[in-house]
Amino acid sequence: MEVxxxxxxxxxxxxxxxxxxxxxxxxGLDAHMYDVVKVGNEELMGEVIKIxxxxxxxxxxxxxDGIRPGEPVVNTGLPLAVELGxxxxxxxxxxxxxxxxxxxxxxxxxxKRGVSAPGLSHEKKWEFVPTVKAGDVVGPGDILGTVQxxxxxxxxxxxxxxxxxxxxxxSGGSFTIDETICVLEDGTEITMLQRWPVRVxxxxxxxxxxxxxxxxxxxxxxxxxxxxxxxxxxxxxxFGSGKTVTQQQLAKWSDAEIVxxxxxxxxxxxxxxxxxxxxxxxxxxxxRPLMERTVLIANTSNxxxxxxxxxxxxxxxxxxxxxxxxxxxxxMADSTSRWAEAMREISSRLxxxxxxxxxPAYLSARLSEFYERAGRAISLNGxxxxxxxxxAVSPPGGDFSEPVTQNTLRxxxxxxxxxxxxxxxxxxxxxxxxxxxxxxxxxxxxWYDKEVSPEWNTLRSWAMGVLxxxxxxxxxxxxxxxxxxxxxxxxxxEVARMIREIFLQQNAYDAVDTFCPMSKQYDMMKAIKHYxxxxxxxxxxxxxxxxxxxxxxxxxxxxxxxxxxxEPVLEKILKDMDAEFEAMRAA
Numbered sequence: 344m345e346v347x348x349x350x351x352x353x354x355x356x357x358x359x360x361x362x363x364x365x366x367x368x369x370x371g372l373d374a375h376m377y378d379v380v381k382v383g384n385e386e387l388m389g390e391v392i393k394i395x396x397x398x399x400x401x402x403x404x405x406x407x408d409g410i411r412p413g414e415p416v417v418n419t420g421l422p423l424a425v426e427l428g429x430x431x432x433x434x435x436x437x438x439x440x441x442x443x444x445x446x447x448x449x450x451x452x453x454x455k456r457g458v459s460a461p462g463l464s465h466e467k468k469w470e471f472v473p474t475v476k477a478g479d480v481v482g483p484g485d486i487l488g489t490v491q492x493x494x495x496x497x498x499x500x501x502x503x504x505x506x507x508x509x510x511x512x513x514s515g516g517s518f519t520i521d522e523t524i525c526v527l528e529d530g531t532e533i534t535m536l537q538r539w540p541v542r543v544x545x546x547x548x549x550x551x552x553x554x555x556x557x558x559x560x561x562x563x564x565x566x567x568x569x570x571x572x573x574x575x576x577x578x579x580x581x582f583g584s585g586k587t588v589t590q591q592q593l594a595k596w597s598d599a600e601i602v603x604x605x606x607x608x609x610x611x612x613x614x615x616x617x618x619x620x621x622x623x624x625x626x627x628x629x630x631r632p633l634m635e636r637t638v639l640i641a642n643t644s645n646x647x648x649x650x651x652x653x654x655x656x657x658x659x660x661x662x663x664x665x666x667x668x669x670x671x672x673x674x675m676a677d678s679t680s681r682w683a684e685a686m687r688e689i690s691s692r693l694x695x696x697x698x699x700x701x702x703p704a705y706l707s708a709r710l711s712e713f714y715e716r717a718g719r720a721i722s723l724n725g726x727x728x729x730x731x732x733x734x735a736v737s738p739p740g741g742d743f744s745e746p747v748t749q750n751t752l753r754x755x756x757x758x759x760x761x762x763x764x765x766x767x768x769x770x771x772x773x774x775x776x777x778x779x780x781x782x783x784x785x786x787x788x789x790w791y792d793k794e795v796s797p798e799w800n801t802l803r804s805w806a807m808g809v810l811x812x813x814x815x816x817x818x819x820x821x822x823x824x825x826x827x828x829x830x831x832x833x834x835x836x837e838v839a840r841m842i843r844e845i846f847l848q849q850n851a852y853d854a855v856d857t858f859c860p861m862s863k864q865y866d867m868m869k870a871i872k873h874y875x876x877x878x879x880x881x882x883x884x885x886x887x888x889x890x891x892x893x894x895x896x897x898x899x900x901x902x903x904x905x906x907x908x909x910e911p912v913l914e915k916i917l918k919d920m921d922a923e924f925e926a927m928r929a930a
Contacts, residue, residue, distance in 0.1 A: 357399065357416045359383065362407055365649045366392075366692040369399045369416040377542060381417040383410040385457035388439065390423050390649070393693060402649040402689055404439050405456045422540040425657055426462035427664045428520045429469045429490045429497050429535055433634050435618065436462065438607075438642040438654030468517040469535065471499065471524055475510060482507035483546075484667060484723025487525050487533065488515070493635035495600065498668040499524070502537045503546050503723060537664070541656035545663040547720035553756075554786045555719070557673070557731050560596040560858035561589075563774050563847050566803060566868065568781040570757045572599075572671055573719030573729035577679075577751045580761025581741035585773045587616065589761070590675050592772075592851055593733060594637070595627060596858045599673035601665045602637040605658040608651045608681025614643045627858065648685040655682055659716050662730045669726030674717075677735040679710070683747045699746045707750040714754045743778075756782040770848055776810050795861045802868045806842050809875075813839035831879075833888040838875045845871060845901050856904045866913060870900060873917060877924040886927045896920040 357372025359382070367382060367389070374380065378391045382403050387410070393400035401416070425440045435443045437454070440462035446454050473488035475481060483503045490497040501507055508527040518524055520536040527533070539545060553571030570576045580586050594602045604621065606614045618641060624633040638661055642654040655676055662672040676682070683706060690703035698704040719729035734755070738748045741763060752758060758780050765773035784800075791799045812835055816828065825836060846867055850856040859867075878891045896919040903909040903916070 355418045355420065359410065359412045359414045359416055360398070361412065362410060363692045365403050365407060365647055366689060367401050367403055367407060369401060370397050372399045372416055372418055374399045374418050377422045379419045379421055379423050381419065383414040385410070387457055388459065392689070400693065402652070403647065404650040404653065405647050422542065423653060424538045424540045425660050427537040427539055427661065428463055429492050430463040430467065430520070431638050431661060432493050432495060432636060435639040435641060436657070437646070438640065438650035438657060440657050443641060463520055463536065465519060465521055468519055471515055471518050471535065473513045473515050475513060477510050477512055480507070480509050482723070486724050487513065490535070494629055494631055495636050499535050500667060500724065501533060505531065505533070539660055539664070541653065541660045544716050545660070545667060546723060548723055548725070549721040551719040551721065551727065552786060553719060553783055555790060556787050558598045558861065559593055560860065561592055561772060562849055562859050562864050563772055563776065564759065565861060566846065566864050567776060567807060568757060568759060568779050569783055569787055570731060570781065571719070571783045571787060572731055573717055574731050574757060574783055575714045575717045575755040576733045576757035576759060577736055577755045578733060578759045578761060579736035579738055579743060579748050581763045584761035584763050584766045585771055586677065586735050586761060588851055589772055590677060590733070590735065591620070591624065592857070593673060593675065595624060595633060597673050599671040599731060600636060601670050601672040603640070603658050603662045603672060603674045604637065605640045605654055605674070605676045607642055607654050607676055607678060608644045608685060609677060614641050644681060648688050651682060651685040652689065655679070655713055659713065659730070659732070663716065666720065666728035666730045667722040667724070669722065669728045671729045672731070674730055674732050675735070676732065678737040679734040679751065680737040680747045702746050706746060707753065710750050711754050770843070771851065772849060776847065777814055795865050798869070799865055802865070802872060805872060806846070806868060809835060809839050809842060830882060830888045834878045834882060834891055837892045838871065838878070841871050841874065841897065841900070845904070853905055855907050863909065867903065870913060870917060874920060877920065881924050881927050884928045890927055894920065894923050896923050
C-alpha cells in the first residue's frame with residue numbers, strides 16, 4: 344500500500360527544470376495535454392501545452408517572477424474547465440473565470456499571484472422550479488427545471504456528458520449549485536452546477552443553416568452587410584474609429600438575448616471604460632441594466648499572456664451553454680489581434696518555427712477553431728439557439744494586409760471595415776461601404792423578401808450600385824470638378840450623398856436614431872429611390888441638374904431619422920416631392 348502511494352505521488356508531482364517567462368518546463372510529472380497544473384510553492388495555475396519525453400512544457404496563467412527551478416509542480420489531472428450554472432449573468436471574470444469582484448474584495452485593486460476563486464458562488468441559494476417529475480426519462484442536455492436569474496430564465500439541464508435515465512426523485516425549492524436537485528434510478532445525482540472543458544465544443548443535435556439575420560438596428564449593418572444568427576463577423580479598425588461604440592450598439596440593440604463580451608488584451612484604460620460603461624448601460628428592451636443579460640470577461644494587456652489566450656475559450660464555452668438553453672447569444676471578442684499576439688509570444692518561447700511576421704504556423708487553424716464554434720443549432724434537448732461571434736481586429740497602423748486580419752477574413756463571412764478617415768469626417772458608424780461585405784446575402788434573401796418586402800433585396804443592390812458608381816466618379820471630380828460631369832452623373836453624385844447622409848449615417852446617442860427597425864430602413868431607402876426615379880424622369884423631360892438637386896422637398900428627408908412616428912411626415916414629404924417635380928415638368 345505504501346509503495347502504491349509513493350508511485351501515485353511520483354506521477355502527480357514533478358519539479359521545475361526551466362523557466363522562460365510564462366512558459367516553464369517540469370520533469371518527473373506524468374501528464375496529458377491540456378492538464379491543469381499548480382506551479383511552484385505559490386501554486387500558480389498553469390496548463391500543459393507540450394510534452395517532449397520527460398519534459399512537460401506548461402503555460403502559466405500568472406506572473407512567474409521569483410519562482411525557481413526545483414520548486415514542485417502538481418498535476419490536477421483535469422483540463423481547464425469553467426463552472427456553468429446560475430450566477431453567470433452580471434458577472435465580471437478574468438481570462439480563467441476568476442470573478443474580479445470577489446478577488447477585489449480579497450486583495451484590493453491588484454490581483455496577487457496564486458490566488459483562486461470559484462467562478463460561481465457556492466453559498467448563494469437559488470429558487471429551483473422543476474419542469475419534469477419522478478418517473479420521467481431524461482437524457483443528455485434535457486431540461487430539468489428553471490431558475491429565475493435576473494430577467495432571464497436560467498434552464499437547468501442534464502450535463503451533456505451524463506447518460507441520463509429515469510428520474511427517481513426531483514425536488515423544487517431553494518438550493519445552492521452544489522446541492523442535489525435530482526436523483527436518477529441508477530443513483531446518479533444531478534446538481535445545478537456543470538463543469539465543462541473550455542477547449543471542447545459542447546455537443547448539439549443538428550446544425551442549422553444561417554438563414555435568419557441578427558437584427559442590430561444599425562442601418563449600414565442590417566441594410567447593406569447583414570450577419571446571420573449563428574454567423575461570424577470581423578470588425579477591423581484603427582484606434583479612434585468607433586469600435587467600442589459599435590460593439591456597445593450591437594450589445595444593446597441586437598436581437599440576441601444574451602451578450603458575452605471578451606476584453607482580450609486591450610489596454611487597461613479601454614477595458615476600464617468597458618467595465619464602467621457596461622454596468623451603466625440600460626437595456627432598451629426591459630429598461631433594466633444591460634448587465635442583467637451580460638457576462639464580461641476582462642483580460643488587459645498587462646495581465647499574463649497565457650490567460651489572454653485562454654479567455655476566448657472561456658467566453659465561447661459560456662456562450663455555448665446559453666445556446667443549449669435555446670437562447671440566441673452574441674459574443675464579442677475585442678480583440679483577436681491581442682489573442683494572436685499572446686500565441687506568438689508563447690510560440691517564440693517554445694522555440695517553434697515562426698510563420699509570417701513571427702506568428703505561429705498554426706495561427707489560421709486556431710482562429711478557425713474559435714470561429715467554427717459559432718453557429719445556429721438544435722441543442723440536445725431540441726431547443727433552437729445560436730452563438731454569433733463578432734471579433735474585433737486591431738491591425739497595427741490600420742494595415743489590413745497583416746496576418747491576423749487576412750487569416751480572419753478567410754474564415755468569417757462578414758467584414759465590417761472601420762475607416763479612420765470616415766470617423767475624422769464625423770461619419771458614424773465609420774464603416775467603409777466599399778471595403779465591407781457580407782456573404783450571407785443569398786441565404787438571408789428569402790427572409791428579407793418575406794419579413795421586410797419583396798423589393799428589399801433589389802433596393803439594397805441599387806443602393807450599393809450607386810455608392811460604387813460614386814466612388815468611380817469621385818476620381819474624376821477631384822481632377823476636373825463636379826460641374827464637368829455629364830448631367831446624369833451629377834444626379835448620381837447627389838443620390839449617393841443622400842444614401843450616405845440620410846441612410847448610412849446614424850446617431851448612436853439620439854434616443855430615436857440609435858435603433859432603426861427594418862420597416863423604417865425600407866421606407867427610408869424607398870424614399871431615396873423615389874427621388875432618384877423622379878430625378879431621372881425630370882432630366883429626360885429637360886430639367887437641369889441644378890433644378891433637380893435644388894429640390895427643397897428632399898432636404899426634409901433627413902429629419903425622419905429622428906422622429907419616432909415618422910410615417911405621416913414621410914408621406915407629406917413624398918407628396919411635396921411629387922408636386923415639386925410635377926411643377927418642373929410643367930415648366
